Amino acid sequence: MTNYLLEIGLEEIPAHLVTPSINQLAERMETFLKENRLEFDKIIKFSTPRRLAIIVEGLAEASEAIDEEVKGPSAKIAKDAQGNWSKAIQGFSRGQGATPDDLILKGDYYYAKKHIDGVKAEEILSKVGDEVIEKMTFSTYMKWGNNDFLFVRPIQWIVSLLEDKVVAFDLLDVTANRFSRGHRFLANVEVELKNANYYASKMPENFVLVDAEHRKAEISAQILALASENKWQVTLHKDLLEEVNNIVEYPTAFVGSFDPKYLSVPAEVLVTSMRDNQRYFEVYNQEGQLAPNFISVRNGDAENIENVVLGNENFLVARLEDAEFFWKEDQKLKIEDLVAKLAKVTFHAKIGSITEHMARTKEIAAKLADIAGLTDEEKRDVARSAEIYKFDLLTGMVGEFDELQGVMGEKYALLAGENANVSAAIREHYMPTSAEGELPETKVGSVLAAADKIDSVLSFFNVGLIPSGSNDPYALRRAVQGLIRIIEKMNWHFDLSLFIDQFEGENHLEILDFVKARIQKLLLEKLDRHDIVEAVINSSSFDITNMMESAFVIDVHKLHAPFKPAIENVSRSINLVKKAKDIKEINPTLFEEDAEEALYNVVISLQNQWTYMPGEEKFRAIVNSLAPAIETFFESVMVMAEDLSVRDNRIALLSEVVALTSVMADFSLINTK
Known part of the structure; x- marks a missing residue:
């Protein structure tokens, strides 16, 4: 068993592309090796902004030799009328390096036995350039030189080593060899790698920490040490840490500061300036208050670090000067004046202005407020927030820092005298901002956020701007996923199908399918039973909370003994009802068996309380009361009785069973085998 190193040296890769790129390289190498039957133990990944590298450990010296049978022509066309081998069989034989007499007849077809020798690892790996590197795909490409080859960034060098031996191949004007390169500024020289196994230890000698996880741990340790030394609190934000890790090869953390006068600006603005714009980690004092300091990381060592600190402080001050200016100027503006100007701001060319979007949202929010059971005061807050919630788009601060949409709206609204509920709703209507992002905390904010998302989806679908494949320029998938999470969190029960039918549009069925797909995705991230998920999203009512709740309830009970029967x-009841062409009304006087009466009584009893029963109680009622009564019914009663009136009555009874159970799920879609 041997180890193989592949390193692709590049011009600087954008931070957000480093991790997906190295993951793709490892996945493509794994696929390539498996397709070539070259066994290996594992693939270790290394990455920096200037290189993507993998080491394949435990690589076999050659691919596995195999014997296989290749299917050929059918026996019907193998011979002509005189019993001679046909042209089809002769051509097949030649293609397999055999004669017709060498073929084997199995059933209705002839097969050729073929032995495939193993191929040396070195020969297979020489195809890595064509079969792995050239096949990589990216969201962003660059082209260089006089060729059509595209890659994430121009390739500068390639290392290809099988233990101590170079596995050479050419890619454009680059020939794979054993020479890597050190840090661009600290060791800008060729680094000779005498063996693939020396890679992880040799590169740090040249100021390149190639192990991304080790580099991230080093960054974290340095930041925490500086925070501890200065008695600060610091949060190692996951996304920021990942980004910083992917812009450095040799990290050195340092401390910077800014004039405390800027602390008069809202903390969110300062944090945005530091974290989002400058990639700094903000710090807090022992009381949890934002300190006039920050921690950042340079791509290099500590030499002349004071110049780096000064440069970063100057960059930050320029941003903070702007922020302070906008904070003061925006407070001179009036909300009503800004709202009036939104009539001239386009939401989308095919949909209309932001003012029109807000008006539709207000109408939707009013109906949601009723569903949510809000008080009259809360409904007034919903109406007020819907009238003004986009005003901050026209403030100077949001114009400069668009990440602060909603956040500044809340602050300016409070300063203008709006109450806490209205102000919070302005901030919360953007929530969640990511798949696992924070949800609105207030009832008013939840209603406004849901209404805003519903109108966005309705509006874009109505003008035919519907997401397809991975293309979703208006983030409608994220909007729907956020809507689902809000509805579930707030425990709102309503039929989305009936709800959106109150509003104009011709694509409501497509919208419902779109929402179903997001519900399905959310559930399958937590459950491994596709059939259960399929059953709940095909329930009779498009009640999102019910669908989510039912899926988890059914999943919890799937291994319990009473589940299967x-x-x-x-399911048997559902299938019988599906076959019926005309469902009649139940007539209890037509019951002939006690089992019919018993099932009828269970159904009536459950109908009286079904709407208000939680999902867990519903399922227990199905398992403990309804299902046993159905089983006794089937054991005692011939459903398809000769008397048509009796038969129709029994089908009608079963249809009521189906009506009850289908509120939870279409149980006929659940696999019990």
Whole structure:
């Protein structure tokens, strides 16, 4: 067993592309090795902004030799009328390096036995350039030189080593060899790698920490040490840490400061300036207050670090000067004046202005407020927030720092005398801002956020701007996923299908399918039973909270003994009802068996309380009360009775069973085998 090193040296890769690029390289190498039957133990990944590298450990010396049978022509066309081998069979034989007499007849077809020798690892790996590197795809490409080859960034060098031996191949004007390169500023020289196994230890000698996880741990340790030394509190924000890790090869953390006068500007603005714009880690004092300091990381050592500190402080001051100016100037503006100007701001060319979007949102929010059971005061807050919630788009601060949409709206609203509920809703209507992002905390904010998302989806679908494939320029998938999470958190029960039918549009069925797909995705991230998920999203009511709740309830009970017979009895009822062409009204006087009466009584009893029962209670009622009554019914009663009136009555009874159970799920879609 041997180890193989592949390093692709590049011009600086954008930070957000480093991790997906190295993951893709490892995945493509794994696929390549498996397709070539070259066994290996594992693939270790290394990455920096200037290089993507992998080491394949435990690589076999050659691919596995195999014997295989290749399917050929059918026996019907193998010979002509005189019994001679046909042209089809002869051509197939030649292609397999055999004669027709060498073929084997199996069933209706002839097969050729073929032995495939193993291929040396070195020969297979010489194809890495064509079969792995050239096949990589990226969201952003660059082209260089006089060729059509595209890659994430121009390739500067390639290292290809099988233990101590170079596995050479050419890619454009680059020939793979054993020479890597050190840090661009600290060791800008060729680094000879005599063996693939020396890579992880040799590169740090040249100021390149190639192990991304080790580099990240080093960055974290340095930041925490500086914070501890200065008695600060610091949060190692996951995304920021990942970004910083992917812009340095040799990290050195340092401390910077700014004039405390800027602390008069809202902390969110300062944090945005530091974290989002400058990639700094903000720090807090022992009381949890934002300190006039920051921690950053340079791509280099500590030499002349004071110049680096000064440069970063100057950059930050320029941003803070702008922030302080906008903070003061924006407070001179009036909310009503800004709202009036939104009529001239386009939401989308095909949809209209932001003012029109807000008006539709207000209408939707009013209906949601009723569903949510808000008080009259809360409804007034919903209406007020819907009238003004986009005003901060026209403030100077949001114009400069668009990440602060909503955040500044809340602050300016409070300063203008709006109440806490209205102000919070302005901030919360953007929530969640990511798949796992924070949800609105207030009822008013939840209603406004949901209404805003519903109108966005309705509006874009109505003008035919519907996401397809991975293309979703208006982030409608994120909007729907956020809507689902809000509805579930707030425990709102309503039929989304009936709800959106109150509003104009011709694509409502497409919208519902779109929402179903997001519900399915969310559930499958937590459950491993596709059939259960499929069953709940095909329930009779488009009640999102019910769908989410039902999926987890059913999943919890799937291994319990009564589960299988209960599902099977309900499914049998569903299948019988599906076949019926005309469902009649139940007539209890037509019951002939006690089992009919018993099932009818269970159904009536459950109908009286079904709407208000939580999902867990519903399922227990199905398993413990309804399913046993159905089983006794099937054991005692011939559903398809000769008397048509009796038969129709029994089908009608089963249809009521189906009506009850289908509120939770279409149980016929659940696999009990």
